Amino acid sequence: xxxxxxxxxxxxxxxxxxxxxxxxxxxxxxxxxxxxxxxxxxxxxxxxxxxxxxxxxxxxxxxxxxxxxxxxxxxxxxxxxxxxxxxxxxxxxxxxxxxxxxxxxxxxxxxxxxxxxxxxxxxxxxxxxxxxxxxxxxxxxxxxxxxxxxxxxxxxxxxxxxxxxxxxxxxxxxxxxxxxxxxxxxxxxxxxxxxxxxxxxxxxxxxxxxxxxxxxxxxxxxxxxxxxxxxxxxxxxxxxxxxxxxxxxxxxxxxxxxxxxxxxxxxxxxxxxxxxxxxxxxxxxxxxxxxxxxxxxxxxxxxxxxxxxxxxxxxxxxxxxxxxxxxxxxxxxxxxxxxxxxxxxxxxxxxxxxxxxxxxxxxxxxxxxxxxxxxxxxxxxxxxxxxxxxxxxxxxxxxxxxxxxxxxxxxxxxxxxxxxxxxxxxxxxxxxxxxxxxxxxxxxxxxxxxxxxxxxxxxxxxxxxx
Ligand code: AMP
Ligand code: ZN
Numbered sequence: 001x002x003x004x005x006x007x008x009x010x011x012x013x014x015x016x017x018x019x020x021x022x023x024x025x026x027x028x029x030x031x032x033x034x035x036x037x038x039x040x041x042x043x044x045x046x047x048x049x050x051x052x053x054x055x056x057x058x059x060x061x062x063x064x065x066x067x068x069x070x071x072x073x074x075x076x077x078x079x080x081x082x083x084x085x086x087x088x089x090x091x092x093x094x095x096x097x098x099x100x101x102x103x104x105x106x107x108x109x110x111x112x113x114x115x116x117x118x119x120x121x122x123x124x125x126x127x128x129x130x131x132x133x134x135x136x137x138x139x140x141x142x143x144x145x146x147x148x149x150x151x152x153x154x155x156x157x158x159x160x161x162x163x164x165x166x167x168x169x170x171x172x173x174x175x176x177x178x179x180x181x182x183x184x185x186x187x188x189x190x191x192x193x194x195x196x197x198x199x200x201x202x203x204x205x206x207x208x209x210x211x212x213x214x215x216x217x218x219x220x221x222x223x224x225x226x227x228x229x230x231x232x233x234x235x236x237x238x239x240x241x242x243x244x245x246x247x248x249x250x251x252x253x254x255x256x257x258x259x260x261x262x263x264x265x266x267x268x269x270x271x272x273x274x275x276x277x278x279x280x281x282x283x284x285x286x287x288x289x290x291x292x293x294x295x296x297x298x299x300x301x302x303x304x305x306x307x308x309x310x311x312x313x314x315x316x317x318x319x320x321x322x323x324x325x326x327x328x329x330x331x332x333x334x335x336x337x338x339x340x341x342x343x344x345x346x347x348x349x350x351x352x353x354x355x356x357x358x359x360x361x362x363x364x365x366x367x368x369x370x371x372x373x374x375x376x377x378x379x380x381x382x383x384x385x386x387x388x389x390x391x392x393x394x395x396x397x398x399x400x401x402x403x404x405x406x407x408x409x410x411x412x413x414x415x416x417x418x419x420x421x422x423x424x425x426x427x428x429x430x431x432x433x434x435x436x437x438x439x440x441x442x443x444x445x446x447x448x449x450x451x452x453x454x455x456x457x458x459x460x461x462x463x464x465x466x
Contacts, residue, residue, distance in 0.1 A: 182238055211251070341379055
């Protein structure tokens with residue numbers, strides 16, 4: 001069956017096709033850089049990575065824009081407390097975010113955009129909204145009059161008909177019960193940084209940046225817009241109100257929202273203090289690929305409960321797959337091809353593809369992989385897996401890893417102790433002695449991947465960390 005996604009806007013699973021040819025134009029709400037992100041945030045970004053990779057596996061090209069919110073209430077408060085400019089304060093967290101996504105092997109979008117680099121574009125958009133009658137001014141700030149946009153509520157499926165017209169809200173984040181006219185441009189307050197635009201000295205509200213930057217780079221109607229479920233209201237509802245008031249066209253065709261990462265039944269969040277950053281977990285010697293696996297293994301629309309047992313289970317799963325790959329690489333299989341196992345591979349590939357086509361059901365896709373590994377391992381034990389079966393088995397494993405990307409050990413995550421390294425070297429020497437050169441080479445390769453370089457000398461093997 002075709003590729004399909006659950007669309008928050010229609011509340012249905014729909015077949016996906018881009019509007020223009022083969023290119024998917026996609027926008028993702030990126031981080032607010034006021035601190036390190038936690039692994040809850042990273043769950044949402046991992047979902048986007050799986051989405052990117054699967055779209056490409058299905059033959060699409062991507063034009064994907066992600067923003068960095070580098071002006072907002074918390075940033076202004078924290079920067080002022082540290083006597084830093086916004087740029088100085090956010091630079092550290094932008095870099096930390098880039099490091100985190102690189103460690104987790106998350107692909108870069110085609111374009112990064114920063115709010116502070118689009119202030120004039122935002123001021124222009126607000127001016128156009130004013131011309132069209134969607135705004136009003138109060139105490140120097142400009143507000144969006146939601147009563148003038150009849151579709152307000154269509155994304156979050158709330159009936160806002162009873163709202164008090166003219167009630168306003170200045171803060172960037174608020175909940176559903178609080179649907180009110182939201183701020184587009186905030187007049188400068190004492191001591192706050194400000195930009196001078198025709199709207200007067202001030203700064204943009206949070207919501208306008210995404211409408212403006214998404215449409216500037218991707219056009220008036222996007223194929224996909226993603227974010228965490230908490231962004232549905234008010235942020236994405238407000239993006240629709242702004243964008244569609246500006247263009248009169250549908251802003252986004254498919255809205256995809258990732259469920260939250262939970263800890264003990266509560267959403268992982270900065271304010272509850274129940275969070276881990278990626279750095280916290282790496283400091284406890286969990287590898288990035290184990291964390292990536294745990295974040296990706298539960299389908300994105302299901303809540304995911306974070307536990308250390310879950311991380312351990314992820315590590316075991318990855319080990320099983322790596323051992324299987326090693327067996328494929330090093331075992332001696334009898335000549336010939338077992339046609340039944342070729343069919344088994346086709347079946348596994350079809351099941352894997354169908355699972356991901358079905359709104360990215362990663363759990364079922366992984367089940368298809370592990371059933372295949374179990375069956376072919378048994379076939380190897382029984383001598384039924386033949387040399388001619390290895391290419392298709394490798395192909396399937398490579399297909400899997402193009403999406404999940406967990407097979408290669410991270411260099412920094414190796415965490416091999418000196419004793420571990422010595423044990424590996426002993427294993428290699430033993431393999432050489434028994435003339436199993438393939439195994440010996442594999443050990444050298446594995447160590448190299450983990451940053452350990454071997455040197456054979458007359459006195460024996462020397463090693464160093466690269
Ligand atoms: P923020 O930097 O707060 O704007 O959040 C960045 C992204 O992380 C947004 O898409 C949020 O919806 C998402 N997010 C925040 N908390 C969680 C959580 N506990 N689990 C999953 N995603 C989250
Ligand atoms: Zn956004």
